[in-house]
Amino acid sequence: MVRILDTTLREGEQTPGVYFDNHIKLAIADILDEIGIDIIEAGHPVVSKEIFEAVQQLSAHNLKASIGAHARSLKQDIDLALECNVNFLGIFFCVSDSRLNHVFKKDLGSAVDQIAEVIAYAKNKNPDLVIRYTPEDTVRSPFSNVIEASLAAVQAGADIISVADTTGFMIPGTEHNLYDYVSRLKETLAAHNLFPKIAVHCHNDRGYALANAIDGFRAGAEIIDASVLGLGERAGIVDLAQLLVSLKNDFNLGNTWRLEKLPELYGLVSNYSGIPIPVNFPIIGKNAFTHCAGVHTHAAVKNPLHYQSLDPALVGRDMHVSLDHMSGLSSIEWALEKLSIQVDKTMLLRILDQVKSIGRKGRIVDLSELGHIVDWCRKHPV
């Protein structure tokens, strides 16, 4: 079993120009809950009154998922999060010497004291609160600093240590890979007799977010962060649909997710974020299960797995065949069968010719237009 934290409402709103009204946040959270997401990170309450209210409203909404707030390592942030009645709190503070010195004018020792103090403060106020501590930019910070802060955080009451690849720095197979990092972190904490859950938060700056998250999971991370469409700072983070489908399809997990709800969720988030779903986006994109070239279609209509490694039914979708300049006879036969239209071989060739000629203009023929082409061909025999 693995736990999934969706942060579309927190990290996703850090996408330039993205803002979700509170009623949309509620609608998004409802579908995330139906899918079976474990933790919904709802926002950072100190950012604005509206975000504070949204986190509070979501907490009161009685979802199965835990509702999480984001907080700096400051009592004012903790107090606001507690006022929202969240049952999950993510506290972050950097541990890199240069950032501490230049941004916060602090040394590591006083930063660690501050982290431990706010965690103990939050845990004391609500002993049932699940607390995650994130050493920001974990993987590029000195390992000894990460360990010092993590030990203090767990001893103060943190339940989870999140490994943040804040800048998308890690690359599988290199010396900086998340598998080795998570393994080393778990071993070092275990040597101190501490066994917090490990979360991974992977940014996608180099396109490796999902691969890194899987790497971290294989090394024993129990919580993986993701967002719808991978929304987030810069190039975003792990895409939720790709993560869930990979875990469901390729790892033998006991999780039961309602993946067929994903297209509805992506439609909602895309609509209200104003971020279009690229047609070639894996799993959810319009073309993700569409076959185009005649040779592909010829094999795919006999058995879709000839040119697909996933069953689209996994996410409630169907295989599709594109009708354009690349089409072959199999494409037309597939489409006519959908329309329950039967034609002879001569007519089939004429229809194919017509479809290809429209395709050469850069257009795709949809099924209803194909019906018109069939009518036209029948009324205008050669």
Ligand SMILES: [Zn+2]
């Ligand atoms: Zn992030």
